[in-house]
Each structure stands twice: as structure tokens, then as C-alpha cells.
Amino acid sequence: xxxxxxxxxxxxATRQAFSSIIDLCINERVDTLLIAxxxxxxxxxxxKTARFLAGELGRLAKAGIRTFIIRGNHDALSxxxxxxxLPDLVKLFGxxxxxxxxxxxxxxxxxxxxxxxxxxxxxxxxLLPKYADAIPDAINIGIMHSSLGGAPGHDPYAPCSPxxxxxxxxxxxxxxxxxxxxxxxxxxxxxMPGMPQGRDINEDGPKSVTLxxxxxxxxxxxxxxxxxxxxxxxxxxxxxxxxxxxxLAQAITDALKQARANSAAPELVxxxxxxxxxxxxxxxxxxxxxxxxxxxxxxxxxxxxxxxKLDIDCSPPKSANQASNDPLHELRALIENxxxxxxxxxxxxxxxxxxLQAQLPTDLRDLFGMDEAQTRARHIELAREGxxxxxxxxxxxxxxxxxxx
Numbered sequence: 001x002x003x004x005x006x007x008x009x010x011x012x013a014t015r016q017a018f019s020s021i022i023d024l025c026i027n028e029r030v031d032t033l034l035i036a037x038x039x040x041x042x043x044x045x046x047x048k049t050a051r052f053l054a055g056e057l058g059r060l061a062k063a064g065i066r067t068f069i070i071r072g073n074h075d076a077l078s079x080x081x082x083x084x085x086l087p088d089l090v091k092l093f094g095x096x097x098x099x100x101x102x103x104x105x106x107x108x109x110x111x112x113x114x115x116x117x118x119x120x121x122x123x124x125x126x127l128l129p130k131y132a133d134a135i136p137d138a139i140n141i142g143i144m145h146s147s148l149g150g151a152p153g154h155d156p157y158a159p160c161s162p163x164x165x166x167x168x169x170x171x172x173x174x175x176x177x178x179x180x181x182x183x184x185x186x187x188x189x190x191x192m193p194g195m196p197q198g199r200d201i202n203e204d205g206p207k208s209v210t211l212x213x214x215x216x217x218x219x220x221x222x223x224x225x226x227x228x229x230x231x232x233x234x235x236x237x238x239x240x241x242x243x244x245x246x247x248l249a250q251a252i253t254d255a256l257k258q259a260r261a262n263s264a265a266p267e268l269v270x271x272x273x274x275x276x277x278x279x280x281x282x283x284x285x286x287x288x289x290x291x292x293x294x295x296x297x298x299x300x301x302x303x304x305x306x307x308x309k310l311d312i313d314c315s316p317p318k319s320a321n322q323a324s325n326d327p328l329h330e331l332r333a334l335i336e337n338x339x340x341x342x343x344x345x346x347x348x349x350x351x352x353x354x355x356l357q358a359q360l361p362t363d364l365r366d367l368f369g370m371d372e373a374q375t376r377a378r379h380i381e382l383a384r385e386g387x388x389x390x391x392x393x394x395x396x397x398x399x400x401x402x403x404x405x
Contacts, residue, residue, distance in 0.1 A: 003296075006306045009267060010199070013229040017197035018226045021209055022056045026063050028211060031102075031111075033060060036176030036193075037072020037118070037145035038137060050084045061087035068100070069093065071117035072145035072176050095119030097130040101138070109216045110135075114170070115143040123158040133138070134169040139214055142168065145176045165190050171218050179203055181210075181224070188257050189220040191364070196227040201271045201308060204232040206264070231265035239284075239314055240276030248280055248291075253298045260305045267304050273311040281314040285389055288312060315388075323392070328394055335387050342381065349379050 001007040025033050039053070057067055086092060091100055093115035102111040112135040116127055127144060134140040140191065142165075146158040157177055165173050166188045173190045181194035182286040193210045207228035213221045235255045242248050252272065259270050272295060284291055288310070293370065295307045316329075339345050353375075357365055369375035 001308065003306070006308070009230055009306070010269065014197045014199070016229045017227045018053075018056060019205070020229070021196060022059050024209070024211075024227070025060055026067055029063075030065060030211070032066045032068055032113070034113075034141070034174045035067065035069040035144050036143050036174050037070050038074040039069065039071075039131055039178060040075040054086065056085060056088050056380060057090050057096045061321040062090040065089065066091070066102075068115060068143060068147055070115045070143050070176070072121065073118055073121050077130055093113075096303055097132060098129075099132055099135065101135065109137060109139050109257050111139045111141065113141050113143070118145060118158075124156065128159045128160045128163070128164055128168070129160040131168065139216070139218070140168075140170040140171045140172075140183050141214075142173045143176075144173065148175070150215075153293065162190055171214055172212060174212075181208060183210075183222065189222070191222065197230070198228060198232045201232050201234070201269075204234055205233060220327075226264055228265050230269050231263050232269045232271075233259050233263060234273065235259045236270050236273045236275060239274050239278040239280065241278065242276075243279045245280065245283070248274075248278075248284075249294055250299070252295050253302075256295070256299055256302055256305055259298070267306065269306045269308045270299070271309045271311065272307060273313065275313045277317045278314050279316060281316045281388075282391065283366045284312050284314055285391075328391060331394075332387075332391055335391075336384075340383055340387065345383075346376070346379070349383055350376075353379055384399075 021033070040049070041236075057071050058155060060067055067087075069090065070093045091113070095117055097114065097116040099112045099114040102113065104110055114131050116130055118349065123145075127146070129145075131142060144158065146160055147160060149159065162184045166186050168188065170188050171288075173188060175190065175192045178192050179195045179198075180192075182192045184190040189212075191210050191212070194207060196207050196209050198204060198207050205227050208224045208226045211223040211225050235258070237248075237255050242251060254296065255272065256270065260268055278284075292307065292310050295310055299305045299307050312313050316332075353368055357368055360367070367378075369378045
């Protein structure tokens, strides 16, 4: 992120979200905190992170609150999770399924917490058969890191179906892995709480944890508690019909205010998209830096809202293209109708892109697409964006970049 203050905010948000979770546990006087994997994103080695985690879980221990943790695919090999000395009230499950039986007061059912950590970063087969049967006359809670039946953007990990989980007879399943919250009700309540803090625009929307209450008769009640310090959101502005720069600036203000009103998070990080046919199309591309500065200024005036990026996907009105004898309009029509869709241009474009892709680090080579269809679409998208930028610069050089262009 080019804004250093925004980068600092997002960089520290995950830790602040974790601290908020600890505060919530203490304020709600919960019995246990369940963490269903992926505390770390990879093989973390920072002891600063370890000290932070131990300190926060120590706050729970001092309040008499137990913590149960399993390792997921991201933190299966983490040195921290293997070497960190945790408070006595923290249970980190190992690579073999086990359960902890918690006795309660006279006349109250005990609680059995079942858990199993990933021993390796992959788990192509279901882990469910390794879990013990439900303990009779107890409240049974399972913690599992699983992709269930799979989700877009997520590889399959310890796959199983909701029906499989229901068949265990457990009262509640706490799942990890998928970043988006989902709830499945039935004889067994299944919750994938999602992540408590988004890390980029692809993890937009409210982020939360789930406060769960289970009675002795097995009744489960759920309450979603938002925890994100900074929420990511997308906002789209329809610039169709806007002909004055001031009107466009006001539309940006209105979109930012609406986005801020729709979010309960302390800070909101917005990606703005401007679409539609407008006489301002070329000027927006030419003066994109000024438009970003305008949006950032208006966000600052609203408060607690940041502009992460501004995407411009606008074009001049078609009627103006048809009526004008301006050579740039003719050039635009030639590019759109005669060049971009031609086989020869696609071949030349693919050759250039392949050369560039081969020079990228291996972890960045999917930027042009994951398969042939995605790659072709991305090539065309980039070509159109580039053509529009060139036309905007030519329009500026021709001296016709005014608000009435």
C-alpha cells in the first residue's frame, strides 16, 4: 500500500483483532476459547509473535478461561506452535485425535472437547474417522480444520460433508480453514466462523468470531461478534451522465459516506470502482493521480475511512464517438473494432506476455491467469486498459482534455 499510515493500520490489525477476541472472552466470562487452526500464516519464526500470543492467552488463563487450539495447514510446521511454552489452561492438540473431559458442577453434564491437529501441511483425506465417538451423557464439542466440500480459492483439506459431521452425534463442531463465515444447523450445529480480520481487499466484508452457548439439553445458541479493526469493502460509482468534475467528486463523497454508514468496523478500507459512459472518461484516465488525491481527501474529511485503490472503467459516450470527426475517436474505434480482437494482435500480445511471465518469480506467474481462458481474458483486459491510457494521453496532448471533452 502506497499510503504508509494505511499500511501500518492494516499491518497491525490482526494482532489488535486477536486482542479484541481476548477482551471479548473476558467480558463475556466464557468458559473456553476454541481456535480451529491457522494461528500463523506459514512457518513463523518471530519470537515477538510468540511473546504476544503467550501474553494474550496468559490474560485468559488469569481469568480462569481455558483455551483449546488445533493446528491447521498453515501452521502445521510452525516452529512457534511447537516450541512456545503456553499457559497451563491452554491445550494444544497434537497429531493424534484426543479429547479432554471437563467436569462441571453437581447435576451438570461434563463437556468433552475433541481435537486433532494437522501433522503435515496437507490432509487430502478426511480426518473425521480419527475422532472418538461422542461421549455418552456429555456435551460433545469437536474442533476440526477442514475445507468441508471445498470452496473457491481454497484447496481441499481434510474434506468431509456436513452430513458426516452430523452423524457423529456431537452437539457442536467448530471448524477452521474457509475465511468466510457459514453456519449449518440441525441435530449438530456446525460453524465455520471465518477469519476475525481481513488482510486485503479479497477478504472484504465484516469479520467476526462466534459466541456459542450450549445448554445441558443440547440447545445451541449463536451470536456473531465483529472483531475486525479494519474492514475491507468495495464501492462502485456509476459515472454515466456525469459531465462535470465537481459532480464526479460529489459522487465519490456520496459513495464513501454510504460505505462508511454500512460498516460497524472502527476503520474502513475501500476500493472504489468508477464505471459508465461519461465525457469525463479520458480526463479521469489522464488525471488519475489527481482523482485519487481527491478521493483520499474526501475520505479524510469523512473520517475512519481509507481509499485503498481507485479503478477506472469508463468510456466516452458512444453517441459522441459516432457524431465526432475527431481523429482520436476514429483511432479509438479502429483499436476496439479492428485491432484488439484480431488474431494477429492476440498472438503478438501473448508472445510478449509469455516472455514477461517467464521472467517473473514462480509465485507470481499466476498473475496472468490460472488457465488458458483466464490468461487470454487477462491479456485482453490489460490491452484495453493500456489502449485507453494511451488515448487519454493523446487527448491531453491535443489540448482537448477539458471537463466538456
